[in-house]
Amino acid sequence: DSGVTQTPKHLITATGQRVTLRCSPRSGDLSVYWYQQSLDQGLQFLIQYYNGEERAKGNILERFSAQQFPDLHSELNLSSLELGDSALYFCASTLTGAVNTEAFFGQGTRLTVV
Amino acid sequence: DQQVKQNSPSLSVQEGRISILNCDYTNSMFDYFLWYKKYPAEGPTFLISISSIKDKNEDGRFTVFLNKSAKHLSLHIVPSQPGDSAVYFCAASGVNYGQNFVFGPGTRLSVLP
Numbered sequence: 001d002s003g004v005t006q007t008p009k010h011l012i013t014a015t016g017q018r019v020t021l022r023c024s025p026r027s028g029d030l031s032v033y034w035y036q037q038s039l040d041q042g043l044q045f046l047i048q049y050y051n052g053e054e055r056a057k058g059n060i061l062e063r064f065s066a067q068q069f070p071d072l073h074s075e076l077n078l079s080s081l082e083l084g085d086s087a088l089y090f091c092a093s094t095l096t097g098a099v100n101t102e103a104f105f106g107q108g109t110r111l112t113v114v
Numbered sequence: 115d116q117q118v119k120q121n122s123p124s125l126s127v128q129e130g131r132i133s134i135l136n137c138d139y140t141n142s143m144f145d146y147f148l149w150y151k152k153y154p155a156e157g158p159t160f161l162i163s164i165s166s167i168k169d170k171n172e173d174g175r176f177t178v179f180l181n182k183s184a185k186h187l188s189l190h191i192v193p194s195q196p197g198d199s200a201v202y203f204c205a206a207s208g209v210n211y212g213q214n215f216v217f218g219p220g221t222r223l224s225v226l227p
Contacts, residue, residue, distance in 0.1 A: 042219040056214050090157055099207035100146040105157035
């Protein structure tokens with residue numbers, strides 16, 4: 001158990017809809033990262049937050065947004081969903097947001113858009 | 115443009131033998147490298163890391179080698195066990211690169227009994 005909790009584990013929704021994925025980092029970790037893994041692909045970095053502030057942005061679509069709340073949990077909002085958004089979405093956390101350390105991952109949310 | 119490459123999508127090894135997983139990177143600003151293991155329906159699990167100031171790091175059956183001049187790293191698993199069967203991701207990061215980790219596409223290792 002990595003200590004990172006993601007909910008829900010599975011989500012099935014229709015095209016055009018909006019969903020919210022939730023992540024609780026390890027206790028004490030200040031930084032949260034979101035990654036997308038499409039079928040048989042590597043993990044694509046979407047966005048990072050540190051202590052409530054956006055720290056870095058990767059290949060995140062404009063239809064996607066995220067935030068980190070004062071209690072340090074994070075939410076990833078995906079809107080106007082398309083079939084191609086079907087993927088595994090992982091959240092990871094680190095203590096300080098420094099990159100020269102390991103990140104701990106949650107079990108992921110599998111999103112299926114039909 | 116893939117900055118971290120794992121050119122072998124899959125690898126099969128006999129139990130007890132050595133598994134060697136390879137990873138190449140293109141960005142010289144990377145100075146920290148990690149290996150993650152992923153089982154189906156689970157998130158990636160941190161395995162071992164290496165800083166660019168070293169060329170080798172060992173943890174039990176797992177050893178990572180870094181060749182900075184070749185921009186190449188490898189993960190050795192000795193001896194391989196059936197429980198090692200998983201997808202292995204190489205990842206890179208750097209203090210001067212940015213605040214995120216860049217992952218390779220993964221190599222699926224199958225250890226045959």
